[in-house]
Amino acid sequence: MRVDLFDFDLPAERIALRPVAPRDSARMLHIHGQQGLTDHVVRDLPDLLRKGDCLIFNDTRVIPAQLEGTRGDAKIGATLHKRIDLRRWQAFIRNAKRLRVGESVDFGRDVVAVAEERHEDGSFTLYFEGDDPVELLLERAGTMPLPPYIAGKRPTDERDAQDYQTMFAKKDGAVAAPTASLHFTPELMAGIEAAGIETATLTLHVGAGTFLPVKAEDTTEHRMHHEWGQIDADTAYRLNSVREKGGRLIAVGTTSLRLIESAADADGTINPFSGDTDIFITPGYRFKAIQGLMTNFHLPKSTLFMLVSALMGRETMQAAYAHAIANDYRFYSYGDSSLLIPA
Incomplete structure (x- = not known):
């Protein structure tokens, strides 16, 4: 149709x-x-x-699946959308043209992920470094992933967590x-x-x-x-x-x-x-x-x-x-x- x-x-x-x-x-x-x-x-x-x-x-x-980070002087946004395994998530990337396979994104608070693979739809596989569970890393550095028609109108705040x-x-x-x-x-x-x-x-x-x-x-x-x-x-x-x-x-x-x-x-x-x-x-x-x-x-x-x-x-x-x-x-x-x- x-x-x-x-x-x-x-x-x-x-x-x-x-x-x-x-x-x-x-x-x-x-x-x-x-x-x-x-x-x-x-x-x-x-x-x-x-x-x-x-x-x-x-x-x-x-989960707090919205992340904001940097790759060098480039600002990179990531929205995780599907778990692959214990340390890997597939993610939609904002400013993806500034990110290449093999490069790392620093999301702050000791949360770093490597862009392992780029997919046909433009998303990336991110591998989160370290020993802490990814869930713990997201609690430290992530925010609630509000839909774009809300997030584009106002910032996420503490109320959204509830x-x-x-x-x-x-x-x-x-x-x-x-x-x-x-x-x-x-x-x-x-x-x-x-x-x-x-x-x-x-x-x-x-x-x-x-x-x-x-x-x-x-x-x-x-x-x-x-x-x-x-x-x-x-x-x-x-x-x-x-x-x-x-x-x-x-x-x-x-x-x-x-x-x-x-x-x-x-x-x-x-x-x-x-x-x-x-x-x-x-x-x-x-x-x-x-x-x-x-x-x-x-x-x-x-x-x-x-x-x-x-x-x-x-x-x-x-x-x-x-x-x-x-x-x-x-x-x-x-x-x-x-x-x-x-x-």
């Missing part, structure tokens, strides 16, 4: 630079296949789902937050439990590639980034049991959705999973296991807007986003939410 079919005009003032407080007071647009559009807030979620449904969360934890982490964050490895889960609070989770709605967690380490624009003119020409994910056997069993009892699987975030669909058979059975996924969901895709999605509002011509268009229909989502813009919904990572139920 033509990528320009997924374009829309978004006023700059609709981009949220900070989250609302409390988190569950964010607005939420309910997009229902039979009932159309209705406006809510996130804390209404228990009333919009059914007893026996299951919300699926991503328990990845964002604001850009979900209450489910447990396993280090993401360089972008599973932002749909940012809206959840202990109070909301108590309401979800009281309503008889089940919950489950999986892990998908979100990469910085999620922010990359689609530069191709046709979706068939776009190369999706890889991300590592895991669904353990117990979680797979529980999710299959929910489906067998007639409950719906509602992914909280496109990351949870993509991993579930990667792990599912054609009949919807979810298998244990551990490894990379580069699934690219566009209109025409037949969903195997997921029956709903809670997600924030995405960028024009992004793979994520293509995904929600695949779930609900492109015209439906264009109309929903037009409604959101006209009614002052807040967009992107720190913005408002939507609940998508196809039928």
Whole structure:
């Protein structure tokens, strides 16, 4: 399909630079296949789902993966986006023309990395020197990797260390937050439990590639980034049991959705999973296991807007986003939410 079919005009003032407080007071647009559009807030979620449904969360934890350093007199920025091994990360490099394979970047605070390899997409493999775990080095020298549409408007600060982490964050490895889960609070989770709605967690380490624009003119020409994910056997069993009892699987975030669909058979059975996924969901895709999605509002011509268009229909989502813009919904990572139920 033509990528320009997924374009829309978004006023700059609709981009949220900070989250609302409390988190569950964010607005939420309910997009229902039979009932159309209705406006809510996130804390209404228990009333919009059914007893026996299951919300699926991503328990990845964002690491301080943004680094600023020097190579000689050149300033070099690095955004880590995929772990290779214990000491190596693949990274997008700012001012990459000033960095060659074999050269070292000093990120300060005794954190030095060697550019070992340059990849076709322009990214580098960085090898971090020393004996300290890379996680410890990042805690010393790194900052929270805010999305470019936020970081370009204001500097990262101490608030972001909390604001850009979900209450489910447990396993280090993401360089972008599973932002749909940012809206959840202990109070909301108590309401979800009281309503008889089940919950489950999986892990998908979100990469910085999620922010990359689609530069191709046709979706068939776009190369999706890889991300590592895991669904353990117990979680797979529980999710299959929910489906067998007639409950719906509602992914909280496109990351949870993509991993579930990667792990599912054609009949919807979810298998244990551990490894990379580069699934690219566009209109025409037949969903195997997921029956709903809670997600924030995405960028024009992004793979994520293509995904929600695949779930609900492109015209439906264009109309929903037009409604959101006209009614002052807040967009992107720190913005408002939507609940998508196809039928």
